[in-house]
Amino acid sequence: MAEKLLDWNEVLIGATIKDPGNSRSYETGSWRVERPVWNPDECIQCMFCWVYCPDSSILVDENGKMTGIDYDHCKGCGICVEQCPKKSKALTMLLEADAKGKSEEEIRKEAFSK
Amino acid sequence: MALLNDLAKKKEGLVNGHRLCPGCTHSVIMRQALAAADTDKYDIVIAAATGCFEVSTGLYPYTSWNVPWIHSAFENAASTIAGVEAMYKVWKKKGKTNKDIRFIAVASDGGTYDIGLQALSGAIERGHQFLYICNDNNAYQNTGNQRSSATPFGASTTTSPNGTIIQGKTQPKKDIMSVLEGHHMQYIAQASPSNWRDLMDKVKKALDVNGPTYINVIEPCTTGWGFPAHKAIEIAQLAVDTCVWPLYEVVEGKVVINYKPKNKLPVEEYLKPQKRFAHLFKKGNEHLIEEYQKQVDKHWEWLLKREESGISY
Amino acid sequence: MGKKVALTGNEAAAHAIRQINPDVVAAFPITPSTPIPQNIAQYIADGKMDTELVTVESEHSAMSACIGAAAGGGRVMTATSANGYALMWEMLYIASGARLPIVMAVAARALSGPLNIHGDHSDIMGGRDSGWIELVAENSQEAYDNLIQAVKIAENKDVMTPALGAFDGFNISHSIEIWEMEDDDKVREFVGEYEPLFPLLKTEEPVTHGAWAPPDWYFEHRMSQLKGLLNAKDVVVNVGKEFGKAFGREYGIYEAYKMDDADYVIVAMGSVCGTTKDVVDSLRDNGVKAGLLKLRLFRPFPYKELADVLSGAKAIAVLDRVSPAGAQGGPLFNEIRSALYDANNRPPVINYSYGLGGRDTQPVHINSVYDTLKKIVETGKVEKQFDCLNLRGAWG
Numbered sequence A: 001m002a003e004k005l006l007d008w009n010e011v012l013i014g015a016t017i018k019d020p021g022n023s024r025s026y027e028t029g030s031w032r033v034e035r036p037v038w039n040p041d042e043c044i045q046c047m048f049c050w051v052y053c054p055d056s057s058i059l060v061d062e063n064g065k066m067t068g069i070d071y072d073h074c075k076g077c078g079i080c081v082e083q084c085p086k087k088s089k090a091l092t093m094l095l096e097a098d099a100k101g102k103s104e105e106e107i108r109k110e111a112f113s114k
Numbered sequence B: 001m002a003l004l005n006d007l008a009k010k011k012e013g014l015v016n017g018h019r020l021c022p023g024c025t026h027s028v029i030m031r032q033a034l035a036a037a038d039t040d041k042y043d044i045v046i047a048a049a050t051g052c053f054e055v056s057t058g059l060y061p062y063t064s065w066n067v068p069w070i071h072s073a074f075e076n077a078a079s080t081i082a083g084v085e086a087m088y089k090v091w092k093k094k095g096k097t098n099k100d101i102r103f104i105a106v107a108s109d110g111g112t113y114d115i116g117l118q119a120l121s122g123a124i125e126r127g128h129q130f131l132y133i134c135n136d137n138n139a140y141q142n143t144g145n146q147r148s149s150a151t152p153f154g155a156s157t158t159t160s161p162n163g164t165i166i167q168g169k170t171q172p173k174k175d176i177m178s179v180l181e182g183h184h185m186q187y188i189a190q191a192s193p194s195n196w197r198d199l200m201d202k203v204k205k206a207l208d209v210n211g212p213t214y215i216n217v218i219e220p221c222t223t224g225w226g227f228p229a230h231k232a233i234e235i236a237q238l239a240v241d242t243c244v245w246p247l248y249e250v251v252e253g254k255v256v257i258n259y260k261p262k263n264k265l266p267v268e269e270y271l272k273p274q275k276r277f278a279h280l281f282k283k284g285n286e287h288l289i290e291e292y293q294k295q296v297d298k299h300w301e302w303l304l305k306r307e308e309s310g311i312s313y
Numbered sequence C: 001m002g003k004k005v006a007l008t009g010n011e012a013a014a015h016a017i018r019q020i021n022p023d024v025v026a027a028f029p030i031t032p033s034t035p036i037p038q039n040i041a042q043y044i045a046d047g048k049m050d051t052e053l054v055t056v057e058s059e060h061s062a063m064s065a066c067i068g069a070a071a072g073g074g075r076v077m078t079a080t081s082a083n084g085y086a087l088m089w090e091m092l093y094i095a096s097g098a099r100l101p102i103v104m105a106v107a108a109r110a111l112s113g114p115l116n117i118h119g120d121h122s123d124i125m126g127g128r129d130s131g132w133i134e135l136v137a138e139n140s141q142e143a144y145d146n147l148i149q150a151v152k153i154a155e156n157k158d159v160m161t162p163a164l165g166a167f168d169g170f171n172i173s174h175s176i177e178i179w180e181m182e183d184d185d186k187v188r189e190f191v192g193e194y195e196p197l198f199p200l201l202k203t204e205e206p207v208t209h210g211a212w213a214p215p216d217w218y219f220e221h222r223m224s225q226l227k228g229l230l231n232a233k234d235v236v237v238n239v240g241k242e243f244g245k246a247f248g249r250e251y252g253i254y255e256a257y258k259m260d261d262a263d264y265v266i267v268a269m270g271s272v273c274g275t276t277k278d279v280v281d282s283l284r285d286n287g288v289k290a291g292l293l294k295l296r297l298f299r300p301f302p303y304k305e306l307a308d309v310l311s312g313a314k315a316i317a318v319l320d321r322v323s324p325a326g327a328q329g330g331p332l333f334n335e336i337r338s339a340l341y342d343a344n345n346r347p348p349v350i351n352y353s354y355g356l357g358g359r360d361t362q363p364v365h366i367n368s369v370y371d372t373l374k375k376i377v378e379t380g381k382v383e384k385q386f387d388c389l390n391l392r393g394a395w396g
């Protein structure tokens, strides 16, 4: 993630940025204390989580359906969970510490068993 | 309005990796607005005012923008976009582009109600084609939650603090919608990210006007207002349901209220979850909440009457 | 073929802008530059130019709209003076930082307070470090010629820096002089087409303009910007030569008037140089080796070239049309003295404030300066390093 620092005679003039949307390479997932965990079996694909996510971190397929969460960027605000009509069944929060070192399956189990 | 699944398929104009606080609704509003824009029909160019949103999405060498975007200063989003739009007219005239381009200026309350009001008024009066979106988070958040003329009555900010003899901001919030109404634009509206469909409809409508339009959007700020990040949308919804933030349009001067809560909640419901209002709930400060309620009711009644009258320009 | 016309400096600027026919002009009226946007509006109304005129509600918005338009992608011009220039201040730095080659006509005027609408260099000297190229004219002809050249200088790919063409408020802006107006086609051919670097309106290649630069980046951007400004020096010379070829009036970064063997030298900018030339001529007639160094390019400051041409002098007086404002002297004085510090021969340099707020500067005042220089050379003593010309009451 470390950006390449350019010399004064290498930077684009006017501090212009020609690489649209390049902030994607800056990962804000590390800010997270808690993470949303998704259960596809309970999800009704209403996409409320998508429309309310401040960090465009609801992953979507070519049909506009939710396929998961972008943990590289999700800041763990919890808005998606709060707005999910199937809250605590389709989407729930789990402490990062409790997710550490676990497989996706284990994390899901841990999150939804509570 | 298309289904959310259809909108979710679109390439997003604002991407992640930005540095807004977790749960900040600046980006929620813009994501909804850009999703609403009919980008098969036209392209969007944005000018932003200095503030939380701008510093978080344009931090060299990173940009979170997938659409052309310019920031120049705090008080001039409107005059900056006016310049871009003027150049667009030239490009069209000279055949340098055959594209349909629509313009958006975005600022928060500081850049709109206060320091940017003159530039906004001027650009509207000149009739540039642009949609001005004000993400109103009720204070100068980027510099640490100082009061603005959009700060509501009673709210404690770092320059209108709650103290032993003064309890937060003593003046009511500026009615910017009425200020803008005085410009007799074709379309102005107030919206909330909690009511995304309504917000999207408004943005789409506004972008189809060949002239200046304005949308005032409540932008709950977890950091400045003092509520847990996950509550951001709930807070916006409470503002709507208490009529603190009525959802309405002024179309050619005619008021259309888009949402009338069946059960209009007392303002306490909105105030309670926010630290900036905590002191209002202290013993002896009941009158401040009463005053708050009075201001909200008065404005709501006035809006209802205006709607009923059906008067337009 | 060009033709001789008898018109004011403002009209000269307005005609230059009409002939350049920029894509966008955003401007706001202020004395003494008001006639420029007025004339432009009339030219547009009469179909004599097809610029998009944005009649903004303030100069802050004028420069903001210029920035928006230039970033949009095209040629942009404006005009202002004094308080209008001051109100643009914040945006001047942003225009140069964004490397947008906006060109501005400045009818230079005193800054308030007290309010004064007359000629003075308070505006352009106050903004001298805003990163703009500054060209200063002696008369209407130069005001006209400078604006045309400024477009080419600012837009040069090694420069890409905004430029202002200044001329003294009232002394030039409002006085009718005879000057040569070139043919519209020839002017247009001279300035050529401008290809913007990163236009916002090219929506298929979305660019971000105006991201903020944290400490890791700001310094590099500022130095990159400085390089562009410094590159302007050679470009000014080259464009001045090209202009000479095209129109018969060649320009450099300064004009050395009877400087070859001059002992007593005045350094100045703007309309006072006309008066000074007359004084030099009469002194020369009387065998006094007087000379004038008229500076045309104030930013970037051509300190090496100036040191070279000045180091033969025996005594130098620098005329500043501003108050020193608490510095050791006026800005031109400080820069000239600093330029001479490394010279082999370091003549004494004194400083005068003159012409503030439209105060007259007559041959008698200029003569007194040369007298003082002579005295300094004769006695080897500088009695007053700083003084005022035509001020009531002795200064100091």
Ligand SMILES: Cc1ncc(C[n+]2csc(CCOP(=O)(O)OP(=O)(O)O)c2C)c(N)n1
Pocket (backbone or CB within 6 Å): B049, B050, B051, B052, B053, B074, B075, B107, B108, B109, B110, B111, B112, B137, B139, B140, B141, B142, B143, B148
């Ligand atoms: C001319 C000027 N004055 C002051 C500032 C400092 N400043 C930067 S952002 C800001 C407040 C922004 O408030 P607002 O417009 O409400 O945006 P928010 O950060 O709340 O989203 C201030 C005071 C500035 N950048 N420029």
Ligand code: SF4
Pocket (backbone or CB within 6 Å): A035, A036, A052, A053, A054, A055, A056, A057, A058, A069, A073, A074, A075, A076, A077, A078, A079, A080, A081, B023
């Ligand atoms: S927790 Fe917040 S950032 Fe993460 S996916 Fe949910 S709404 Fe988006």
Ligand code: SF4
Pocket (backbone or CB within 6 Å): A038, A042, A043, A044, A045, A046, A047, A048, A049, A050, A066, A080, A083, A084, A085, A086, A087, A090, A091
């Ligand atoms: S809000 Fe809940 S139910 Fe709706 S798409 Fe997201 S996870 Fe599925």
Ligand code: SF4
Pocket (backbone or CB within 6 Å): B019, B020, B021, B023, B024, B025, B026, B052, B053, B056, B137, B141, B142, B220, B221, B222, B223, B224
């Ligand atoms: S301070 Fe408020 S407005 Fe600013 S980024 Fe944080 S949440 Fe958003």
Ligand SMILES: [Mg+2]
Pocket (backbone or CB within 6 Å): B108, B109, B110, B135, B136, B137, B138, B139, B140, B141
């Ligand atoms: Mg704000």
